Amino acid sequence: MGFGDIQGQPKAIDTLKLALSREAVPHALLFQGPDGVGKELAAVALAEALTCPEAPGVGCGECSSCRRVTKRNHPDVTWVLPEDEQVARGWAGRSDFDHTPSRDIRIEQVRQLQERLAFRALESKFKVALLIDAQAMNPPAQNALLKTLEEPPASTVLVLVSAASDKLLPTIRSRCAKVNFAPLPVDFIASHMAKVRKLNEADARQVAAMAGGSLSRALALDVNLLQHRRDVIEKFEALKPDDARGWLAFAEVFGEGRPEAEMCLDVLAVWFRDVAVTKAGATEVINADLVGLATQAAQRVSAATLQQRAVMLDEARNAITARNGAVRLQLERMLIEMMA
């Protein structure tokens, strides 16, 4: 692990490297940007650089100290994350807590952190605290952290990592130096996915577009389901406004299970984008193999209809992922609204 392993974030990494080389790392940093673009990796790399005895300020990534940072076994690097995230990562079991694992970072955790930061560093020059999902701190926890952010103990660096930094109190945000992590470029994710998952170019671009700039989301997508991409699009475009039986059949096929339905909606979302792009006269389509079909579709529907469809699709996706809606029913409802 090290800065070299973080790709697609040259700006953020250069900022950090510069601060390290000048020995002027701010005592509080806020790494903000979407999920799965390398914020946490960068935070770990920074912790390594600050604590590494072999290459101080750079981080060798190989010595015992660096390896222990990655494995959470370094005494001068403290990790703080919500209990349910600890459970989700397998770092803790439910039995480690005497209550239901909380989704919040609680004030007790912040107090424990402060207790740990009160000690002098054991092995290194710096003490580092990594607050993962910092926005999960509830308001009392954030207020408790304020004092530490304002007057941190000597040689301490706090790194707040957050995909939703706007949920942090303004008082917290204003006390941190911000490092912005951008969504990864589609090309970057596509070429990475093509390499790692051995996808053809169209599929790789499809995955990259669906992942919205997040490498971890791209990696989490089930590539096998992607094979149905053409199938989904062609079947959808074959639907006729006067044939309700066709809509219901479509919902039956793709509403069989949750993963299939989510997949179908993701594919359609990208497809609507392609159609809209074609309609606007551009050629930057993701489904490069279906340009012909996109052109036909673009001629058939108005821009306003496309816009409406995108909204309806979002609603259906929300209902399925966020509210645990019945998949087939939601697909049917969406199609009826779109077609009728």
Place this chain on the structure above:
Amino acid sequence: MEFRIAADELKKALHRAQGIVERKATMPILQNVLVTATKQGVSVTAFDLDIGIVSDHPAEVMKPGAVTLSAKYVFDIVSNLPEAQVTIKKLPNNYAEITSGSANYKIVGMAPEEFPKLPKEETGQLVKTVGGTLLEMVKKTSFAISTDETRYILNGVFFEPREDGKVRMVATDGHRLALVERQLDGDFKLKGGVIIPRKGLLELKRLLDEAPEAECSLGFAENSALFKKPGLSMVMRLIDGQFPEYQRVIPKDGEKQITLVRARFLEGLKRISLLSAEKSNAVKVSLADNQLRVTANNPDLGEAKDDIDVKYTGAALTVGFNARYLIDVLSVMDTDEVVLEMGDEHSPGVIHAPNDRSYTAVVMPMRV
């Protein structure tokens, strides 16, 4: 690595470790103990980021090396072995094999390199001290340590070497302060003082209590304090920061000095504070014509007073104190008589032994 050791010996080490190893999942490796085998024997290290204890044990070492073992599970295993001897052998992939008679275990461990590096003793760093003196110093100050986590600098005792081999220990929580100065010959090589946290001191007190007369030594590395007695050494992390300028809190010679029989004053405070308000423990200490009166007043319970004869002829004076704070001080002192110094109702009370300020306690007054 392979060695043979008496099961009881290993059990003793792991039992001590139970109180120290991390139960929470903050750092996975800390749920384990580090077992190191050398030609001299076997040492067991337990660490919880605050304190680390290394104990040495005689063992027959076939092959030197190191392994980490789950403190909890291996303690349970060792407590249930069929025979008095146990063999521990390191297997590939950080597994450890535990064999005793017919019983055989293969236990998952973690790489010993993952274990935090505790500061090692350097030559000339440790100073031989008398355990009894050290214990006295800890006992006479540790009660005044603050429990307020937000003022972490006060969560420990300030250890400050002075001239002529004297060492000062000071603790305060902002409402009271205890200072003790004793002879601990030797050069601790400290610039200024260091702050030893409460948890380390409590463990130190426990170890010293086990054998106060035993030879022991104390020293300081950059980040921690090292304590050593035969067969056992302890590392205490130090608190980072500047201890407040405590001298400014200690009043110079107070105007009114009263000498009291310690046991009598202590008893009086204990009886009267029974009626003081539960939270504040407030009592009034009044001085007038050769009499010191302790009173408590509680609207829910009633009132109480106790008079003690003293030598005093000055103006009448009444000061409110937290009785608990006075009782804490008087309980750890060992002279028959003590001197109580007071200024006016807004100035702190000072307690020390007659003609001896090597132990001084300051208690802030209360508005009553």
